[in-house]
Amino acid sequence: MRKGLQSFLKYTLSLAIAALLFWYLYKDVDFNEMMASFRKANLNWIYLSIALAMFSHLLRAWRWNMLLEPLGYNLKTSRTFLAVMVGYLANFVVPRMGEVSRCGVLKNTDDVSVSRGFGSVVTERIFDMICLLAIIAFTLAIEFRRLNDFFLNLFLDKATGLEESFLALTLIGITFLVGAIVIFILLKRNQVFLRKNKYYNKLAAFLRQLVEGITSVKKLKTPALFWIATLGIWICYYFMTYVVFFSMEPTANLSLSAGFILLVLGGIGMATPVQGGIGAFHYLISAGLLLYGVAEKDGIIFAFVLHTTNSIAIIGVGSVSLFISMIIPKRNSHLAHANS
Template sequence: MKKLLSFLKYGLLLGVSAFLMWYALKELDFERMWAELKNANYYWVLVSLVMGVAAYVSRAIRWKMQIKPTGYNPSLANTYNAMMVGYLANLVLPRMGEVARCSILKRTDDLPVNTGFGTVLAERFIDMIMLLLVIGLTFLLQFGRIRAFFLDLLTDKYSSLEHSLHAFYWVFWVLLGSAVIILALLLRYLGRLRENIFFQKAISFVKGMLQGIFSITKIDNQVAFWGHTVFVWAMYYGMSLVVLYALPATADLGWGAGLSVLLVGTLGMAAPVQGGVGVYHLLVQATLLLYGVPKEAGMAYALLAHTSQTLLVVIMGAFSFVASMLQRRKPVPQSAESNITHTA
């Protein structure tokens, strides 16, 4: 039953991606779009791929810095391979990559999955902060153009949202009431729960996860850590910008358009569908329309940027998966083995 539900979930998300791609492409002139792709300067696409590689390596270094304060010190190669396998897994099923990358490091370096997952949660929180900064910069510097996109989006959804607001209030109060009841029960029966083996395991799991989350506060070189964070997002911006130079219709747009594309592209990639397929293309195409770019050229840009980076993840992720499978499992320390034997 669990496998069937996973299959249905995967199939549903794949169907949503396919529908969105069909919707994005259905009214386009394919000859014009093909002409845009055929006349593209692929040198700039190659530059964006180099920036992508640099961003992934920098992220791996940053993740290794997060893990070290937890008492584990995986090699950079193992950290990088685990991360890329995670990105590859996200192309198959959204959010599966977070579990996959932690499982890989558990296999190669015996890093507890809950601790590893805590570091990933901290990483996601940092990315959210950077995304908020990008949103702020985009609205500050490109307000005249980008506000039209979001105002139209909000206007289209406002009427349906207004009708659903009453239901949202009910859901909020039900969830809040349930949380209060659960908390009261936990406090009342805390003594008994502490003796329960499953409760003990849950507490142990949460402690390990919190250790991973707060590892960021114990990093020795905070300057290097935040330097990598800024570098990664600078590469993301560069990847969005240089592909604009690849197409005649977008070559003259400049840094402002690159910032807008970075914003909506990041939001599209965060959508709960495989690799942001469909959502990314629709959002980027709509954004470039605000800069006077025809739909066909906007879709050509989205296809170039998204497809090239997806292929990069597939190739690098596949190599990392093979490398991690060939990596020997980290041996359990002799002291730990003797403790296990003694306990047995």
């Protein structure tokens, strides 16, 4: 009961934060004016953005197959695509729930071990983080002044109490490290007794499979294709934002470098623990456009158009994918894996 209450409060809090940010941004925007701007937009560029987004999700499914293949799973990209889209759909319900949800879908459709699947997803996220950091470094190199001004304005008023926050985080980190060491020592000393406990054995097996999934990248059969897929995903992410510039007059003349800044800020916004990045994405994108002289109101409308159109596509395709994943015949995809 307590765990359920904690989950409910966490979900409600993240939803409240998203709603508050969204309200704060759009409280002074006239809805009719915003819809008029949307009607004036060149929808062909928006359709292209959605197509690029869907292609990036297909590439992600293909790349995920490459990580699962060394674990002995023979999967079709079409089926992993269903799982990926259900995962994105789940993020609109509970933040960061998508990673677990798509593993659950593959378990139901192809009998893929949840622990191994989740381990491979962790590996995916590590590589995505490396790519995002590389893009941030590149963007800093070409647009240092603009990004420097942006983050200074964003965090300057929060500098007070930074030392106290750092001290608190350090203490938490030390406490966590000491606790982990104590638990490790206790487990080592009581291994004989614990091995007789079925729950301990189940947990140990889950953790072994999780690590196996994380380290699957070392056993890739075609590393070059993995990197091609990874590069393709981020190229699609870039252009799905950049092409929308041409759909609206206030952003039509923005440079390629502006696309990189919005890719970085949009990536940060989507990574925030709120449903679908709602509010955080809109705020960061509109603030980033201010750096290029786009009026705040036009930037807010641009963020709304970009996020809403792609969200509708994800919800639509994700819902269809969920339905299909529930009715397709279940496959035994791990015929080559002796321990599954």
